[in-house]
Amino acid sequence: MELLFVTLGGAILGLAARYGLPRRQTHGTVLVPAIGAGVAAVVWVALTWFGWPWDGGWIWVVSLVAAGAVSALAALLIGPRREQADAELFERLSRPGTAARRA
Numbered sequence: 001m002e003l004l005f006v007t008l009g010g011a012i013l014g015l016a017a018r019y020g021l022p023r024r025q026t027h028g029t030v031l032v033p034a035i036g037a038g039v040a041a042v043v044w045v046a047l048t049w050f051g052w053p054w055d056g057g058w059i060w061v062v063s064l065v066a067a068g069a070v071s072a073l074a075a076l077l078i079g080p081r082r083e084q085a086d087a088e089l090f091e092r093l094s095r096p097g098t099a100a101r102r103a
Contacts, residue, residue, distance in 0.1 A: 002054050003044055010040025010067035017071040023079025026086075032075045040067035 014036025018024055044063045052059045 003041060006044045006060065006063050007037045007041045009064050010071075011037040013040075013064060013068040014071040017068065017075045021072060021075045021079075023083070024075070026079045026082040027075075031078070032071050035074045036067045036071035039070045040064060043067070 011033045014033035017036065018029075018032040040063050043066045044059065047059050047062060048054055
């Protein structure tokens with residue numbers, strides 16, 4: 001049951017990262033929340049395997065901080081990379097035939 005709650009918390013932190021950081025138009029609606037949920041679940045399971053008690057406070061703190069940090073980092077990295085890829089694709093598609101001459 002706790003795994004469900006920590007996963008939901010990671011998704012909520014991912015939502016906060018998605019709507020709190022710029023360039024949200026460059027990625028899908030559920031991408032960053034899904035990253036947050038996945039990271040929270042993986043960290044939680046890894047810490048329980050390491051023997052951390054599931055009813056302790058530190059497992060919650062570490063899992064949710066990791067989920068929030070990775071969600072924010074993903075949102076910050078995906079936006080510029082996507083804009084760069086879109087600009088490169090536009091440049092390539094706006095000059096038909098140049099790719100065929102290069103090859």
